[in-house]
Amino acid sequence: MKKVVICIIVSILMVVLTACSNPYATGKKTDMHKTSNGNSGLHVEKVTHLTWAAGSLGGGWYSMAGGIASIINKTNPKIIIKTIPGGSLQNIPFVENGTAQLAWEQPAFIKAAAQGEDPFKKKYPNIVAIGNGFGFNYFHFAVDANSKINSIDEIFKKKIPIKIAVTPVNNTDEWVLRKVLDYYGVTYKDIKSWGGNIFHGSYTEQAEQFKNGNVDAMFTQLAIPGSAITEASNGREMKILPMSNDLIKYLSKYGIEKGILPAGTYPKVVNGNKDIQTAMMGTILVTNKDVPDNVIYEITKIINDNQERLPSIQAALKDYDIKKAVKNLGTDLHPGAKMYYKEMGIIK
Structure with missing residues (x-):
């Protein structure tokens, strides 16, 4: 009998530990921990597959998304990003319904989506920002x-x-x-x-x-x-x-x-x-508010740590400035992005 009870307890503990180790399993936000440089931060340690909705094939948005996705993956191979064609009107529902976790957007459409105004027929309340200033x-x-x-x-x-x-x-x-x-x-x-x-x-x-x-x-x-x-x-x-x-x-x-x-x-x-x-x-990088904090924190950090490499992807990215990344968003910042900008002293 004791063996049966012990087996049951061990099984329960294994289920609990497995669920707690996967931020996607419950939809809960990942806890903060200390990074190697001593700052409070979030790090992606499990393989994470994401989709980035960009623009039409052959356009600047598509090449920018692919180039930045490559930088992110080379910095942290656990983050694997697939780029798909899209556009401002398609990307809002893509992010809202989970088809994509990242997307290029523009201020006018972000505001219209939040309010359910033309060209959208309903409200999209889950769209939040990672940063602004990714060219015009x-x-x-x-x-x-x-x-x-x-x-x-x-x-x-x-x-x-x-x-x-x-x-x-x-x-x-x-x-x-x-x-x-x-x-x-x-x-x-x-x-x-x-x-x-x-x-x-x-x-x-x-x-x-x-x-x-x-x-x-x-x-x-x-x-x-x-x-x-x-x-x-x-x-x-x-x-x-x-x-x-x-x-x-x-x-x-x-x-x-x-x-x-x-x-x-x-x-x-x-x-x-x-x-x-x-x-x-202008161009803003958006996500869904339910994407885990550690994923968005690390993406935000990698992009800003590699700012000098952005113009090699697309000349329009030469004017990217972290100080302007938090302005004129048309929506709230994702908590993971907000944490990074706070660490950098960009916001309070």
């Missing part, structure tokens, strides 16, 4: 340099039969393009009635369609220099149309700011030797 994404309205089109206004006021390539429906770029069309009082149906069309595809597909002459224009949102624009301009003469002040003012109500594509960003673009006025949105 600039809108490019690029056309065939030989098309004699010199402004965006001209396209829609003259009802030019133009074929425009953009990301799939309900992706950020496509949503913003529809806002641009709203400004001009135009719809996809109107464009088709003029003899034009809308092609939906990834950045890589858009570049191929442009080079092959199947579309007349590309509407993209990319960290600069955007590889899709560089690739497309290498295969066909291109010009980038500036956005007017009035158009940018209209877009500003959606959290979109005025930006400049600096001269020299795209050497093969015919007007690339001049600054080009356009619109832009």
Whole structure:
């Protein structure tokens, strides 16, 4: 009888110890411990698989996510991150429902998601931030340099039969393009009635369609220099149309700011030797509030410990600054990220 009782007690202890050792088993936060440098910190010691929702294939978001994921894995091989295509509109539900644990986002969409406002139809209360300042994404309205089109206004006021390539429906770029069309009082149906069309595809597909002459224009949102624009301009003469002040003012109500594509960003673009006025949105790294503290703490630490390596992934990351990482988030910081920033003296 004693042996039976002892076996039962041992079995119970094993179950309890196993559950306590796995932060994902109960959903509870991992306790803090001391790191080797004496700071209070959290460390990932078990193999942890994560998914990072980025942007379209061939875009800056996708390459940035893959590059940073590689740095994280090389620093701590226990953290294994898979990158998947996404976009601001898809990434919110991806993180909310657990399809992804990390994602690129933009302030306007984070706020809209929290409040259940356009373009979202419900509230997404579990989105929290790891940090801001991962570059800006600039809108490019690029056309065939030989098309004699010199402004965006001209396209829609003259009802030019133009074929425009953009990301799939309900992706950020496509949503913003529809806002641009709203400004001009135009719809996809109107464009088709003029003899034009809308092609939906990834950045890589858009570049191929442009080079092959199947579309007349590309509407993209990319960290600069955007590889899709560089690739497309290498295969066909291109010009980038500036956005007017009035158009940018209209877009500003959606959290979109005025930006400049600096001269020299795209050497093969015919007007690339001049600054080009356009619109832009910043990039924030978000997660779900239920992702364990130790995972987010260590990811935040690794990214900031390797700040000097970020520009080699994407030039847009050269301006990343830890002091700005906690500002203009549109949501709360994840507790793991907050712990790291407190240790560094960035927040109190």
